[in-house]
Amino acid sequence: MERRASLTLIRGGRVVDPSRDFDATADLLLEGGRVRAVGRVELPADCEVIEAAGLVVAPGLVDMHVHLREPGYEYKETIAGGLAAAVAGGVTSVAAMPNTRPVTDDPSIVDFVLGRATAAGLANLFPIGAITRGLEGKELTEMGLMKEAGCVAFSDDGRAVVSGSVMRRALEYSRAFSTLIIQHAEDPGLAGCGCMHEGLISTRLGLPGIPAQAESSLVDRDVRLVELTGGRYHVAHISTAGAVAAVARAREAGLPVSCEVTPHHLALTDEAVMGYDTDAKMSPPLRGAGDRAALLEGLARRVITVIATDHAPHDRDSKRVEFCRATNGVIGLETLLPIALELVRDGVLPLKECLAAITCNPAALLGIDRGTLAVGAPADVVLFDPAEVWTVDASRLHGTARNTCFDRRRVMGRVKLTLVGGRPVFREGI
């Protein structure tokens, strides 16, 4: 083992820290796993130096929507495997969804998950607890005890909380602990047996479609319940123009409503399903061009403030089947940064705003002291080359799963070094 200097200086990079509205060439001094100074720093004695000229130095990314398949589905991905993928993508904090087996609906499961993450020693894991026991949409979980155990939000993700009364009680009860309720907004009755977005492509392919209204109608209802209850409500993986409009209205009215969008919904449309590509199958489905445009506009207008991956690893057999029978989900941790940077390239967001959506904004919603380079904050840092062009190769990703919808895509922006608590956990070429 190499001896670690307790001091690390990251020298001469472009430091972009949206949490403090900071964007300048600067040095970053880390000590004892925390940020000690940002600015012009004299080289102290016994200090490891990392030259960052030409690189962007940013807070480690925060992905508030990740599926780690442990416990229960280790053949798809383990916690250690998922966290390896995270740090390779510059993600230093992940919020893990509770749809494991058993479901994270009890403090003991929270303990187990946190123990596994600590053992892996890679990215930080922040568990999200289930809203209802077994994700069955009926009885509320022990949100207070689970929050004490470490849960940062609650969600039945993978399924919607369908019952209006259950959602009402969840939003009400969560207020006692000021915690966030995250909804997978899809009306299962309206979605029916649909396996892709209902539109021109579904009709051409002869696949049953899911209308956009399956999402927007549930978001509309939930916003009414927020009016009623005052609970903090967050729409996971928003995908439709109608739902964006509903969130925009709620935010204008000052309601505690927020939402996130995935890189794949920003970058792709239902055209990607042509040829029945099961790696383009997820829930919610890839939408039409009009919905995609509304998502980009929602980001630009700050209606959507978070980009999260909905990273959903699956084994090969779950995807190597007929389209309708394929499991929903795509991985995204390792492509989060370059796909997000396409927004900068395309003029949708300036770099600082773009990074805010994957650092301080989600951290603030979850109430965690991450996604910032403020002095005293944990030294979670990512260094990336914003100009390096590379080609995504599913077979060379760092996690276990291979189900990316961006295979063979030419992208720009590559992670060079990821530090968690000041410790290098991923290094590529520097």
Added chain:
Amino acid sequence: MSLPREEILLGSDQTPGIIADMAVRLANDITRPDKRVVVGIRRGGAQLAYLLRQQLTPLLDRELPLGFLDITFYRDDLDTIGPNPVVGGTDLAMNIDDKRIILVDDVLFTGRTIRAALNALFDYGRPEIVDLAVLVDRGHRQLPIQPDYAGVVIETGEREFIKVREGEGGALTVVRRFL
């Protein structure tokens, strides 16, 4: 790439005489005109069959039934015909059981077309006799098949193309093409 060289072997002024001569030889051999049927192999033998039948009519004092045979589905070279074989369709309206068939094709070369035509013919019935009449016998047989009536016998190289073309008024021209 130079254009293929072409040489006319028999002009449209020469072939009618040859066909007339074939008809005379055929007519001399025909003992049971009531049993005779002319069958042309598509596509090259069709026009020759028509012309032969025309010449036979005054000689026999009757018009023999005329049929056409498409052998596309009987060829033994499915993978090598080229990408898109032309299917012309078979038109054998008559019953050929116990008939004496005059099978007609334009050029006799390897014998494979005739083999296929015989197979096809026997799927329609059981003729008593099959005679083979061709305008040109160019040699290079690969099967034990010989013509009963050949208009002309021509010495050819194996890689030459011998084509029979139908000109205006239906007269035939025989050309040799070099690659």
Added chain:
Amino acid sequence: MRSTAFTEGSGSEMIAGNSAWSKKHLLGMEGLTREEIGVILETASSLREVNHRDIKKVPTLRGKTVINLFFENSTRTRTSFELAGKRMSADVINFSVNASSVSKGESLYDTVANLKAMNPDVVVIRHPESGAPQFLAHHLDAAIVNAGDGRHEHPTQSLLDILTIDDNLLRLGRTEFSGLTVAICGDVLHSRVARSNAWGLATMGARVRFVGPPTLIPPHAAEVFGVEVHHDMESGLAGAEVVMMLRLQTERMQGGFLPSTREYFHYWGLDRRRLAMAAPEAIVMHPGPMNRGVEIASDVADDPERAVILDQVANGLAVRMAVLYRLCGGGRKG
């Protein structure tokens, strides 16, 4: 029995379109050119003659292996392909996979891996899920024929329908498809036959209408297929020269698409009165099997003057022979 729209010149002339087939698979009508459709129909026209002989067999596909892989019960389509293969002298093997045994274990991928070992030349697949033939084309070297996938496509049905319409063009007072009005009526949403015919007939130049209750018309149908959509039979049948009725699956009542077969027949069933709204010589088609009294009245279905439903069956055999021939034959080595 020559086809009207595809035959040009005398028998010894080159037939237009006969040189246009270049597809390795037949996965759907979408994307087929008019020339490619012409090639299949022209070949089928020639092959029809084989089916009327004493010896109903040609040696064309001797030594070729055709596997019929059926994941749905369909005695008609399977026997049609089986007979087509046998009449072309191919070795035909039938695999009927019960959908329930699929759910018990073997995946489509495993089935494909097993097929691979048999080195087939053609695999004919019928499957309840849209896209299954594409899956096979991706994983197998054989030529794939889609014999119906989910609600996606059923190209051989469309080809036989086009051939049947072609046979009747003269009686409809036409020499080509251009301008011909075809009404496809009933459960269009769940119908692969309707989708394939919408593509195929549009390529041929016909004007296609979808006629049915709003719950059974696919979303965005007009935009995707370039068809006219009608929700009532009166306007949908007005002037139609071909009336193509679709099978209504009774499961649709449970799915909430329709309240009852009684109401369905009342508003969208084809009876004498409704047929009278179509063009005077209009022909009636149905891909089978028919639900008499649900989508079509028996006296219409059995009317020899108007219904060409049995001609469709006969043409189906010839079309499938032609498809097998074109996919096996001709220059695949090059």
